[in-house]
Amino acid sequence: MSWLWIVGSVFYWFRYERHGSNPKQPPAITSFPRVALVVPCFNEELHAEETILNLLNHEYPNFEVIAVNDGSKDRTGEILDRLSEQHPKLRVIHQETNQGKAVGLTAAALLTDAEFILAIDGDALLDHRAARWMIGHFNSPRVAAVTGNPRLRTRSSLLGRIQVGEFSSIIGLIKRAQRTYGRLFSVSGVCVMFRKAALSDVGYWSKETLTEDIDISWKLQIRHWDIRFEPAATCWILMPETFRGLWKQRLRWAIGGGQAIKKYSWIWGNIQKRRMLPIFVEYGLSVIWAYAMMFVFIAYGLHFFVDLPDWLVVREIIPGWTGVMIATTAMIQTAVAMCLDSRYDHRLWRNYFYMIWYPLAYWLIGMLTTVVAFPKALARGRNQRGLWVSPDRGIRIK
Amino acid sequence: MYKKNKLPDHIRATCADDHPLIYESSSNTPKDSKVVMYSLNVVGWSVWIYLWKPFATIFAWYIGYELAHHHLIYLEGFSGFKEFVTTSVPFGVGLCFALVLWAIINLFRFRGKDRRNALNKTTAEMDAKWTKITSEELENARKSKRVVCHYDSNGNLIRTSAD
Numbered sequence: 001m002s003w004l005w006i007v008g009s010v011f012y013w014f015r016y017e018r019h020g021s022n023p024k025q026p027p028a029i030t031s032f033p034r035v036a037l038v039v040p041c042f043n044e045e046l047h048a049e050e051t052i053l054n055l056l057n058h059e060y061p062n063f064e065v066i067a068v069n070d071g072s073k074d075r076t077g078e079i080l081d082r083l084s085e086q087h088p089k090l091r092v093i094h095q096e097t098n099q100g101k102a103v104g105l106t107a108a109a110l111l112t113d114a115e116f117i118l119a120i121d122g123d124a125l126l127d128h129r130a131a132r133w134m135i136g137h138f139n140s141p142r143v144a145a146v147t148g149n150p151r152l153r154t155r156s157s158l159l160g161r162i163q164v165g166e167f168s169s170i171i172g173l174i175k176r177a178q179r180t181y182g183r184l185f186s187v188s189g190v191c192v193m194f195r196k197a198a199l200s201d202v203g204y205w206s207k208e209t210l211t212e213d214i215d216i217s218w219k220l221q222i223r224h225w226d227i228r229f230e231p232a233a234t235c236w237i238l239m240p241e242t243f244r245g246l247w248k249q250r251l252r253w254a255i256g257g258g259q260a261i262k263k264y265s266w267i268w269g270n271i272q273k274r275r276m277l278p279i280f281v282e283y284g285l286s287v288i289w290a291y292a293m294m295f296v297f298i299a300y301g302l303h304f305f306v307d308l309p310d311w312l313v314v315r316e317i318i319p320g321w322t323g324v325m326i327a328t329t330a331m332i333q334t335a336v337a338m339c340l341d342s343r344y345d346h347r348l349w350r351n352y353f354y355m356i357w358y359p360l361a362y363w364l365i366g367m368l369t370t371v372v373a374f375p376k377a378l379a380r381g382r383n384q385r386g387l388w389v390s391p392d393r394g395i396r397i398k
Numbered sequence: 399m400y401k402k403n404k405l406p407d408h409i410r411a412t413c414a415d416d417h418p419l420i421y422e423s424s425s426n427t428p429k430d431s432k433v434v435m436y437s438l439n440v441v442g443w444s445v446w447i448y449l450w451k452p453f454a455t456i457f458a459w460y461i462g463y464e465l466a467h468h469h470l471i472y473l474e475g476f477s478g479f480k481e482f483v484t485t486s487v488p489f490g491v492g493l494c495f496a497l498v499l500w501a502i503i504n505l506f507r508f509r510g511k512d513r514r515n516a517l518n519k520t521t522a523e524m525d526a527k528w529t530k531i532t533s534e535e536l537e538n539a540r541k542s543k544r545v546v547c548h549y550d551s552n553g554n555l556i557r558t559s560a561d
Binding site: 106142321 | 475478479482486490491493494497498500501504505512513514515516517518519520522524525526528529536539540542543544545546547548549552553555558
């Protein structure tokens with residue numbers, strides 16, 4: 001899969017990105033349809049003001065900012081009300097009780113007459129020209145959404161630095177390769193612009209999913225809408241830098257992925273949805289990989305205590321040539337990804353040397369979260385609401 | 399600001415004011431002097447390492463040769479690599495080729511075609527259908543700077559009130 005992502009990304013670079021997404025040459029756009037910059041906030045008293053004030057500096061002539069206070073228990077509502085009094089472009093929606101991000105986004109989309117919705121997270125800093133970069137894609141009537149390029153702010157610890165590499169080499173590279181194929185598994189919910197008419201066509205966001213971005217991506221593409229990737233539309237985000245926070249976040253992502261696979265498994269019986277099948281298979285292979293790895297570890301541990309049949313025995317856990325090739329491929333993948341992403345980031349390459357730990361640390365986390373999450377996703381009730389609390393936001397200087 | 403040195407007991411001297419006995423903070427040095435200092439250091443060490451290179455490389459070659467011979471020839475490690483290349487690489491190359499071919503075919507097949515009719519902007523009447531409020535209430539809510547939304551137990555919007 002890694003080589004597929006590398007080749008697909010390089011193709012994408014040469015075909016779309018090299019000239020079309022040069023950050024030093026923003027696109028010249030002649031029409032400025034109204035864009036609603038939507039930020040759902042749940043207990044964001046520490047970040048809401050910074051996020052909103054950054055949005056209000058957006059370099060686009062026709063926008064409004066809609067902040068959704070999703071039943072916060074802290075001072076988020078108070079902060080948003082104060083800011084709305086000071087800034088005419090800011091509107092605030094208070095949800096009486098916590099309803100989840102999907103409901104918050106839907107409310108904001110219904111309560112605006114803007115033609116396009118650009119949604120970010122409550123602690124994210126959107127690049128001032130993101131809307132300019134994304135809006136041009138919607139000249140094609142087939143495009144329903146454009147996903148941006150999330151970049152990490154929290155780079156103090158080893159976990160943080162590895163995530164910098166991960167966001168380029170996994171999230172960025174996979175999106176490019178999937179765009180080369182023509183379908184994405186998911187937009188990045190932290191930075192994505194939607195055509196409101198497309199959202200209406202598919203019934204807006206689903207309330208029951210833990211990852212509303214994965215679900216809306218599938219809803220749109222199954223209705224033959226296109227989703228594109230714009231690497232120059234960056235959004236600076238905070239990610240957890242503790243194991244506990246990382247585990248919570250990745251578990252939620254894995255459950256969300258499992259929910260999507262379960263909810264959309266019906267596409268196997270519908271020839272018109274065949275273009276989504278490779279994306280389904282790609283995710284399915286990652287689930288199979290996770291369980292296979294878990295089985296190998298268990299078999300290795302058991303062989304010390306129990307006499308296992310020959311075909312089950314795993315005597316060596318330290319990989320040989322296969323491990324060398326996999327690790328080398330991972331480093332090559334990261335290098336290619338950083339080459340492509342370096343023009344959108346700052347001092348990206350200094351994080352490359354920490355990626356040597358990525359196969360060990362993050363593949364283990366990915367494996368464990370998938371093994372734990374998949375049964376949870378299968379067992380989750382169809383109408384169980386998708387509510388969660390954000391994990392830690394990394395180490396920052398106060 | 400200078401940091402006072404922590405000196406061993408056998409060095410006893412009194413300094414004026416709060417100054418340390420030894421000044422060794424690099425922040426005191428002008429930038430151009432620091433550049434010259436570090437550059438000279440690099441040059442000096444480079445020359446020194448270059449002079450030792452023949453001995454270092456003989457040693458490194460010996461270790462490298464012994465290691466490679468042991469793993470690749472004696473332990474037949476090369477056969478594992480050969481097996482990997484002959485089984486996995488053709489499969490991977492085939493997948494990559496298929497992806498690029500698919501992308502090129504689609505590029506030419508759909509060049510200049512939108513493949514979808516443009517949809518009109520949604521109206522308040524259309525949007526209200528996703529809620530349990532009327533289009534008038536939705537229009538009014540859109541004009542308000544602060545709105546409170548009320549939901550039923552299934553997450554459906556049932557009422558709005560201007561704050």
